[in-house]
Structure formats: C-alpha cells, structure tokens
Amino acid sequence: GEGAAGARTPRRAGELGEGAVAVCFGAAAPGEVVVGGRKLVGSAQRCERRSVLQHGSVLLGGGQERVFELLVGAERGARAFPAARPITLEELLGSPPEWPVLVAALRAGFQEMLGIRLARQRPSREERDRARRLAAVYRSAAWTERRRSLGTAGRR
Numbered sequence: 613g614e615g616a617a618g619a620r621t622p623r624r625a626g627e628l629g630e631g632a633v634a635v636c637f638g639a640a641a642p643g644e645v646v647v648g649g650r651k652l653v654g655s656a657q658r659c660e661r662r663s664v665l666q667h668g669s670v671l672l673g674g675g676q677e678r679v680f681e682l683l684v685g686a687e688r689g690a691r692a693f694p695a696a697r698p699i700t701l702e703e704l705l706g707s708p709p710e711w712p713v714l715v716a717a718l719r720a721g722f723q724e725m726l727g728i729r730l731a732r733q734r735p736s737r738e739e740r741d742r743a744r745r746l747a748a749v750y751r752s753a754a755w756t757e758r759r760r761s762l763g764t765a766g767r768r
Contacts, residue, residue, distance in 0.1 A: 636669055637676045637698040650699035664726065672709070673702035 636654040640646045645653035655668035676698050702708045709717075723730055735743065749755055 637671065637679070647699050647704060650697060652699050652701070652704075666722070670714075671698055671700040672714075673700050675700070 637651050640651040641654075644651060644655055653668055653670050655666070657667075658665045700708075701714075719730055722728070
C-alpha cells in the first residue's frame with residue numbers, strides 16, 4: 613500500500629521481501645503522522661467491542677540511524693536508512709517537550725478524536741497481578757528466543 617508519505621509499505625510482514633528488515637520508522641503506513649513527508653509517529657490500534665488498545669511511538673529527539681545499524685549492521689544500515697528521514701518533536705519545536713505537556717496533549721487528542729473522556733483509575737488487584745505475571749513472561753529470554761524461532765523478531 614501507499615504510506616502517508618507516499619512510500620511503498622508492506623500490507624503484511626511477509627511482504628517485506630528478501631533480506632528486508634521491518635523498522636517502525638523506516639516508512640510511514642496509512643494513517644501514521646507525517647510532517648513534511650517525514651514520519652513522526654508510528655502507531656497501531658486494536659478495537660474490540662467498546663475498548664481501544666493504542667500502541668505507538670513518538671520520536672522525541674535523536675534519530676533512528678542507530679536502530680538500522682543494530683538491526684542490519686553498520687554498513688547495510690547506512691544504505692538502508694530511508695531518504696525521507698524521520699522527524700522528531702525536538703526538531704519541530706526546537707527542544708523536546710516537557711513530559712507533562714506531552715502527556716496532556718496526547719490525552720486531549722485521544723479524547724477529542726475518540727469522543728471520550730479518559731478517567732484516571734488505579735488498576736485492580738487482579739489487573740496488577742496479571743500485569744506482574746505478563747511482565748515476567750515478556751521479560752524472559754525464553755520469550756525472546758521463542759519469537760526469533762518463529763521468524764517474527766523485528767516485525768511490527
């Protein structure tokens with residue numbers, strides 16, 4: 613498909629092609645935030661019934677060159693890095709935003725776009741217990757190696 617920046621993006625991870633590496637900020641997908649043709653936000657959502665799970669990354673500062681180097685090696689990473697380099701909030705604003713300001717802006721944006729009101733609430737005991745169990749699973753080397761053996765490491 614065509615990404616927001618007009619770059620070819622795979623429809624499925626399997627469409628990446630021989631030797632390709634899926635890097636979140638390598639190309640924009642439909643619906644992601646692009647400024648001047650440069651990707652600022654990588655985002656994914658899942659909606660079920662009356663719930664929305666939002667996963668995303670916003671580039672605050674720095675760059676993504678090192679990510680490419682770590683995933684594909686320094687020489688290949690430099691060649692593979694997209695011509696339309698990702699942009700950061702620091703570059704757009706002149707300095708990275710203060711964390712409370714960023715959180716408030718994201719919260720207001722979600723409320724406006726989804727037509728909802730987000731309410732602060734402490735997790736229940738059951739939610740905290742489940743979070744601890746899940747954290748232990750995802751933190752383990754066994755989980756990481758399992759994902760590698762399935763051929764899914766590095767895919768979004």
